[in-house]
Amino acid sequence: MSIYALVQKNEVVNLIVADEEWIAKEWNASDYYESTELHPIVIGSKLINGSFFAPQPYPSWTLDDNHDWQPPIPKPEGDAKWNEETQTWLVIRQAIVPTLPYPDDDSKIWKWDSSLNVWVEDIGE
Structure with a gap:
C-alpha cells in the first residue's frame, strides 16, 4: 500500500491509501501521484516539477x-x-504567568511582581 495524491491544477485535492492495482483499475491514474517524498503531503500541497511542496503559507x-x-x-x-x-x-x-497560587487572604488586593516572582499586596501606588 502507498499514499496517492489526487492532483488537479498542480494542487493536491485528496489523499488515499491504496495499492497500485486498485489505482490503475478504479481511478484515472494520470490524476494520481504516488507519494515517494520524505516529508508529509497534505491537502493543498503543490506539485512542481514532479515534487510536492507544502502549501504556500x-x-x-x-x-x-x-x-x-x-x-x-x-x-x-x-x-x-x-x-x-x-x-x-x-x-x-x-504573557507573564504567575507561578504561585493566588493568596487566600481576600481582605487585600494582590498583584503579581514578576521581578520577584511572588504575589505582593497592591497598595495603590
Missing part, C-alpha cells in the same frame, strides 16, 4: 533553492506572526 512567500517557503522579510528572533496585509512581522509578547 502566504501569497507573498516564495520557494527558495531548498524548496522551503520564505517570507519577503526574514523572521525576527523569538515568536512572531506574519501579517500579509502589511507585509510585516508581528512580534508576539509572552
Whole structure:
C-alpha cells in the first residue's frame, strides 16, 4: 500500500491509501501521484516539477533553492506572526504567568511582581 495524491491544477485535492492495482483499475491514474517524498503531503500541497511542496503559507512567500517557503522579510528572533496585509512581522509578547497560587487572604488586593516572582499586596501606588 502507498499514499496517492489526487492532483488537479498542480494542487493536491485528496489523499488515499491504496495499492497500485486498485489505482490503475478504479481511478484515472494520470490524476494520481504516488507519494515517494520524505516529508508529509497534505491537502493543498503543490506539485512542481514532479515534487510536492507544502502549501504556500502566504501569497507573498516564495520557494527558495531548498524548496522551503520564505517570507519577503526574514523572521525576527523569538515568536512572531506574519501579517500579509502589511507585509510585516508581528512580534508576539509572552504573557507573564504567575507561578504561585493566588493568596487566600481576600481582605487585600494582590498583584503579581514578576521581578520577584511572588504575589505582593497592591497598595495603590
